[in-house]
Amino acid sequence: MAGEMLEERRTAGQVRRPKRRRPIRRLVGRHPIITATAGIVGVGLIVFVLVWFQPQKLFLDKTVNESLPGVVQTAPAVPTPSAAPPGESPSAPGLQVVASGSLRSLEHGTTGRAIVLAGANGALILRLQDLDTSNGPDLRVYLSQIPASGDLHAYGERFIDLGPLKGNKGSQNYAIPRGTDLSKFESAVVWCRRFAVGFGVAPLVP
Secondary structure: OHHHHHHHHHHHHHOOOOOOOOOOHHHHOOOOOHHHHHHHHHHHHHHHHHHHOHHHHHHOOEEOOOOOOOOOOOOOOOOOOOOOOOOOOOOOOOOEEEEEOOOEEEOOOOOEEEEEEEEEEEEEEEEEEEEEEOOOOOOOOEEEOOOOOOOOOOOOOOOEEEEEEEOOEEEEEEEEEOOOHHOOOOOEEEEEEEOOEEEEEOOOEO
C-alpha cells in the first residue's frame, strides 16, 4: 500500500514538473522591448543593404539594344548596320567614326567597344557596342579626360556625365553635349557613382 502511494506521488511529481523554456524564448519573455527593438534594427539593416548596395543586381542582367541614330530598324531577319561584327566599328549613312577603343575590365569583367560617332549636323554620340559588364547600383557613362591606363578609382573627376547606363548588356547610344572638345577626352568609362569605382574603361583613339 505504501509502495503504491509513493509511486503515485512520483508520477504526480513528473506530471506537475514545469517544462524548461528554451534560452531564446526565455530572453524574449524577460526582455520583450529589447527583443522587439533588435528585430526592427535587423529588418532595417536588411532593407538598407538591399536598397543601398543592391546585391540582387549582380544576378539580374538588363539587355538594351539600340540601332544607330538615323537607321530605320527593319525586320530582325534583315541585318542592320547596328549589328557590326565583333571588333569592328559600325557605320551608317551620315555618321562618321571619330574615335574608338576596346573596353577593358576594372572592378568587374567588361568587354565591348566604345565608339564616338559624329553626324552631318554636328551631333556627337558615344556608342557602347556589344557591351557586356556586371549590373550594379547607380551606374553611369562618363566621357573622361583621364587615360584608359588609370586605375579603377581614377575616373571620379574631370569627366562629362552622359547619363545612367541603359543596360549592362547590349549596344546603346549616349548623346555627347554639343560643343564638346573631344581632343580633351581620352576614355569612355562605365562608372559606379555610388561606390566611386569604375566597372570598365575604353581608350578613345582617333
